[in-house]
């Protein structure tokens with residue numbers, strides 16, 4: 001199996017695909033990056049497409065699953081270059097609308113993106129949009145880590161595309177990039193979350209929202225996917241995590 005692509009869900013009409021394209025010029029950085037595609041009846045939603053460096057490979061891979069001009073939405077969870085760096089390339093190549101936190105729209109021109117009329121702005125409380133027979137829900141994830149940040153819940157596959165939440169700095173296995181032992185995986189989560197995430201209070205707010213949904217999988221933008229029981233273990237862990245401003249004295 002090509003380690004750069006994995007179908008996470010497929011019921012014949014609705015499919016979710018995970019891609020893992022890294023900027024090979026920074027291979028030693030050890031922060032593997034995942035990009036995602038949702039397709040229903042030939043209509044696509046691209047999730048956190050990533051940096052300019054991976055655009056060509058991702059475009060090619062995505063086009064194997066959906067006609068590029070049938071990509072209806074491209075979702076950017078937050079402003080970082082590993083999420084949004086290729087926005088100008090996707091603007092040229094697609095007819096898509098760009099869904100992103102309203103807080104970051106004004107910064108996108110610095111990536112060369114000028115077509116602001118194509119943006120659907122997410123206000124702080126998030127949004128829910130119909131997608132085919134189902135819905136996509138943009139769940140607030142502010143300060144986890146970005147001040148304006150959302151996770152995306154796909155009601156059909158029951159996958160939460162969680163952006164940097166759940167990200168791990170870990171050497172990825174061959175084949176399916178999935179957590180096999182949560183206990184083992186914790187050490188790869190800890191450093192990233194402790195420093196990049198805002199505070200325990202914010203973690204709890206997000207966990208409460210996610211626990212209110214029927215979730216089968218959490219798919220982060222870096223590292224490994226959490227499935228079944230590991231979803232529960234991860235949420236329990238995050239709920240108790242001390243991070244960010246909880247360590248104010250150490251930081252200042």
Ligand SMILES: [Fe+2]
Nearest residue numbers: 078080145164
């Ligand atoms: Fe980020």
Ligand SMILES: [Fe+2]
Nearest residue numbers: 080082164221
């Ligand atoms: Fe990231």
